[in-house]
Amino acid sequence: xxxxxxxxxxxxxxxxxxxxxxxxxxxxxxxxxxxxxxxxxxxxxxxxxxxxxxxxxxxxxxxxxxxxxxxxxxxxxxxxxxxxxxxxxxxxxxxxxxxxxxxxxxxxxxxxxxxxxxxxxxxxxxxxxxxxxxxxxxxxxxxxxxxxxxxxxxxxxxxxxxxxxxxxxxxxxxxxxxxxxxxxxxxxxxxxxxxxxxxxxxxxxxxxxxxxxxxxxxxxxxxxxxxxxxxxxxxxxxxxxxxxxxxxxxxxxxxxxxxxxxxxxxxxxxxxxxxxxxxxxxxxxxxxxxxxxxxxxxxxxxxxxxxxxxxxxxxxxxxxxxxxxxxxxxxxxxxxxxxxxxxxxxxxxxxxxxxxxxxxxxxxxxxxxxxxxxxxxxxxxxxxxxxxxxxxxxxxxxxxxxxxxxxxxxxxxxxxxxxxxxxxxxxxxxxxxxxxxxxxxxxxxxxxxxxxxxxxxxxxxxxxxxxxxxxxxxxxxxxxxxxxxxxxxxxxxxxxxxxxxxxxxxxxxxxxxxxxxxxxxxxxxxxxxxxxxxxxxxxxxxxxxxxxxxxxxxxxxxxxxxxxxxxxxxxxxxxxxxxxxxxxxxxxxxxxxxxxxxxxxxxxxxxxxxxxxxxxxxxxxxxxxxxxxxxxxxxxxxxxxxxxxxxxxxxxxxxxxx
Numbered sequence: 028x029x030x031x032x033x034x035x036x037x038x039x040x041x042x043x044x045x046x047x048x049x050x051x052x053x054x055x056x057x058x059x060x061x062x063x064x065x066x067x068x069x070x071x072x073x074x075x076x077x078x079x080x081x082x083x084x085x086x087x088x089x090x091x092x093x094x095x096x097x098x099x100x101x102x103x104x105x106x107x108x109x110x111x112x113x114x115x116x117x118x119x120x121x122x123x124x125x126x127x128x129x130x131x132x133x134x135x136x137x138x139x140x141x142x143x144x145x146x147x148x149x150x151x152x153x154x155x156x157x158x159x160x161x162x163x164x165x166x167x168x169x170x171x172x173x174x175x176x177x178x179x180x181x182x183x184x185x186x187x188x189x190x191x192x193x194x195x196x197x198x199x200x201x202x203x204x205x206x207x208x209x210x211x212x213x214x215x216x217x218x219x220x221x222x223x224x225x226x227x228x229x230x231x232x233x234x235x236x237x238x239x240x241x242x243x244x245x246x247x248x249x250x251x252x253x254x255x256x257x258x259x260x261x262x263x264x265x266x267x268x269x270x271x272x273x274x275x276x277x278x279x280x281x282x283x284x285x286x287x288x289x290x291x292x293x294x295x296x297x298x299x300x301x302x303x304x305x306x307x308x309x310x311x312x313x314x315x316x317x318x319x320x321x322x323x324x325x326x327x328x329x330x331x332x333x334x335x336x337x338x339x340x341x342x343x344x345x346x347x348x349x350x351x352x353x354x355x356x357x358x359x360x361x362x363x364x365x366x367x368x369x370x371x372x373x374x375x376x377x378x379x380x381x382x383x384x385x386x387x388x389x390x391x392x393x394x395x396x397x398x399x400x401x402x403x404x405x406x407x408x409x410x411x412x413x414x415x416x417x418x419x420x421x422x423x424x425x426x427x428x429x430x431x432x433x434x435x436x437x438x439x440x441x442x443x444x445x446x447x448x449x450x451x452x453x454x455x456x457x458x459x460x461x462x463x464x465x466x467x468x469x470x471x472x473x474x475x476x477x478x479x480x481x482x483x484x485x486x487x488x489x490x491x492x493x494x495x496x497x498x499x500x501x502x503x504x505x506x507x508x509x510x511x512x513x514x515x516x517x518x519x520x521x522x523x524x525x526x527x528x529x530x531x532x533x534x535x536x537x538x539x540x541x542x543x544x545x546x547x548x549x550x551x552x553x554x555x556x557x558x559x560x561x562x563x564x565x566x567x568x569x570x571x572x573x574x575x576x577x578x579x580x581x582x583x584x585x586x587x588x589x590x591x592x593x594x595x596x597x598x599x600x601x602x603x604x605x606x607x608x609x610x611x612x613x614x615x616x617x618x619x620x621x622x623x624x625x626x627x628x629x630x631x632x633x634x635x636x637x638x639x640x641x642x643x644x645x646x647x648x649x650x651x652x653x654x655x656x657x658x659x660x661x662x663x664x665x666x667x668x669x670x671x672x673x674x675x676x677x678x679x680x681x682x683x684x685x
Contacts, residue, residue: 031278032098032351034308036117037312038145039127040135044157046450048127048261049103055267056099058092059339076582082450089294089306089353091338097275100353107295116293116364117248118144120308120353123154123277130258131166134176136626137551139579139640142177151249151277154256155270157432159187160195166258170213173256176638180221181256182214182244185266197258197266202237218243221252245276263642279351284352288312288369295408298342301357303407305334307348310372314348314356323367332358364410380573382619382643383453385433388423390447399423400511401444417660420619426456429623455620457654458646459524459569460532467563469555471671478543479551481505481513485563490572491645494518498537505552512549513537513556520557520664526571527657531646547625557664565665571654572646574619578662580629581612582637589632597621598653612639613649616644620653 032534039045053059089102102121104114118124124145126137156169166187173181185197186207200214201207218240219229225243228235234241247253257271259266293491294306307314314320319330333544335342335355348354356362389398399416404424406414413426427433433450441446468482488495496517505513516537523531544553579597582590587604594601594617601615617625622641629639 030096030275031280032100033274033278034100034102034120034122035274036102036104036121036124036352037127038104038124038141040129040132040137040141043127043129043132044283045127046103048155048157048208048267049101049127051264052094052099052101052271053090053092053266053339055264055271056092056094058090091336091353094271094273097278099274101352103474104624114141115144118148118150119291119365120293121150122279122351124150125155125272125274126152127155127157127261128169129161130156130166130169130172131161133169133172134638136639136641139177140642145643147253149251151251152254153248154181154254154359155266156256156258156260156263156656156675158198159190159258160193160260160263160265162191164191164195166190167213169211170256174217179215180256181254182217183210183256183258184244185258185269186210187258195260195265197269199269202240203477204255214240217253218247221247238626249277266551286311288314289372290314290368291372292362292364292366292368292531295362295560296359297404297408299657301333303360304355304357305351305359305362305366305462307368307484309348309350309352309354311350312369313350314354314368315346316397320368322362323364323369323371325361325366329359329362331356332578335643338434345387364408380643381413381428382456383427383429383623384456385425385427385450386422386452388449388451389423390449392586394448395421396444397444398446398448401440401446401448405440415660419661425450427453454655455574455623457526457528457574457649458532458572459526459528459530459564460572460648461564461567462570463487463567465563465567466538467559467561467566469558469562470544471551471555471558472543475549476546477551477554478541479509479555480539480541481537481552481555481559482535482539483559484536484538485560485567486536488532488534490532490647492532494521494531495534496536497534500537500540505537505542506547509542509547509549509552510537512552516553516556517560521660523661524569525561526569526654527659528563528571530569532572550674554671558667558670561664571649571651571664573654575616575644575647576622576641577614577616577644578622578625579614579640580637581610582633584609584611586637587611587635590629590637593625593628593632597625618649619643619652 037049050059050062054062069479089100092099092101102117103608104117115236126138126141128134156166157164158164170181170183173179185199186204188196188198200210202211215229218235219226244253244255248255257270257273259264259270289310290307291310292305292307296304298304314331314334316331316334319328322329334345334348335357336345337355342355345354358516387398387402389395402414402425406412409425415424417424428435437448437450440446464484464486466482466484469480471477471479494517496597500510502510521530564593580590580609584606594615597617597619599615601613604611604613625638626641629637662669664670
């Protein structure tokens with residue numbers, strides 16, 4: 028009898044054993060007959076050549092299996108921070124997350140980021156403390172580190188035997204075990220700290236029975252008050268069966284009543300036979316082949332061709348997807364990642380944006396057009412690449428998070444498309460914001476037939492406020508249909524400013540203008556809007572904005588001088604350090620442009636023993652001497668004659684799609 032279903036995700040810092048744990052789940056559930064091995068490149072979820080060669084996950088992978096009559100949809104996610112966008116998209120569809128931590132390395136820099144995301148999105152999670160067989164494993168010190176460094180109340184569900192030994196094993200938590208006295212004390216204190224009422228009971232001397240404790244742990248996990256933790260050795264299958272049984276207790280029963288369809292697209296791939304396929308999570312309602320649904324993100328109806336589920340590396344047809352299911356839809360060629368199907372169900376997270384821009388070059392001139400097609404396809408699957416093709420310059424640009432992603436994409440393009448490509452000339456992605464108020468005007472009244480007159484007031488906005496637009500012009504001066512075109516054109520008009528970078532954090536007000544009863548067309552206002560905005564930006568001038576990261580450092584005291592010296596050289600600002608025992612802690616922020624390789628330098632300065640957490644904060648004003656202006660790419664709206672010719676068709680060849 029089916030007890031329900033659950034969507035779980037496996038998250039971890041690189042090399043914590045995330046994919047190995049996934050393979051054990053599949054093996055124990057008899058979903059796979061042979062245990063996959065990361066070192067041998069035989070894992071199911073890491074199916075790409077680049078993943079097998081490097082022994083890392085590059086793209087998230089979803090597989091289906093059953094355990095204890097519960098249907099599991101499991102998402103294995105990349106562990107390296109360069110692929111955090113993959114992780115963030117996967118988080119949107121999880122019911123429960125499994126955070127894997129190495130019992131030797133403990134909490135790592137990326138672990139902080141994962142926990143922050145889980146807290147922000149209020150996703151319940153459990154911890155699997157892996158590699159307790161390794162020399163240096165000390166589970167009690169790791170438990171203390173997790174509580175102090177991550178601020179979590181954890182409950183350890185089992186106890187290690189022969190820790191830090193090749194024969195390591197586990198036994199279940201037992202309130203009557205003399206051997207587990209330290210762990211019992213730790214767990215009871217964690218229960219008390221997780222809730223005021225439980226603390227009151229604990230101080231009054233109340234002792235909970237084991238069945239009561241289990242209920243407390245499960246209920247408190249759902250609200251993140253308490254985080255269950257299991258010890259184990261993933262590569263040897265130690266602790267897996269008990270862990271899976273515990274995870275199955277979070278299964279969600281199937282809905283009996285019919286509800287409106289609500290689903291989310293969290294991954295898009297290209298299939299050689301089926302074309303574009305989209306991985307979706309159904310939150311409510313159901314979906315059948317040939318159904319027509321409303322895409323709330325694109326504000327239009329679309330039609331499903333087929334429905335699939337992924338069992339290991341095979342796609343199998345299904346007749347219907349229900350609430351709680353993760354499945355695949357085909358036949359929707361323009362569907363995008365993060366599209367909401369039907370009624371919105373949950374708030375989307377603010378995904379981390381790339382801060383490095385690369386030029387992409389074909390290693391051989393003959394592959395130029397094929398590389399453009401490949402990059403266009405990859406951009407559909409991952410819009411955060413922000414692929415741009417400047418045809419006049421025969422130049423491709425993409426945005427990436429770091430060097431590892433760059434290396435992986437180069438290899439992936441070769442393996443998948445047979446094209447040698449190089450990602451070169453990385454530069455930090457700057458932005459611009461107006462330095463003062465200004466009014467810009469464009470009068471597009473010749474050559475007939477045309478008529479569009481617009482005036483915009485541009486003002487500096489608050490940092491991180493984005494683009495705020497409003498109109499003070501009545502429909503008697505500019506008809507509503509033309510004003511709609513103006514508003515739709517605003518964002519595109521700000522892709523390049525007077526210094527060549529995207530413009531943001533500003534207020535734009537349409538303050539004047541006119542249409543013509545006979546000569547005006549919607550395209551006239553699409554043409555005039557960028558001209559007026561660039562006119563205003565030129566008058567106002569713009570200031571550079573640069574991406575800023577926050578950092579938190581913990582290291583031994585002897586490293587303080589060298590670390591501070593490095594931070595000063597990077598234009599960092601930071602608080603005075605605090606000291607505890609023989610270590611120090613410090614918080615601050617630093618420009619991305621100076622700290623791209625800081626993690627590597629920090630590791631060298633601290634002999635690999637320091638802890639560093641870094642997170643993108645946003646953008647802040649920087650001095651012109653620290654930023655890099657660049658020429659406008661394409662036809663500049665300030666070049667009136669060329670811009671008009673370009674938009675009237677003389678240069679349309681430049682805009683043709685592949």
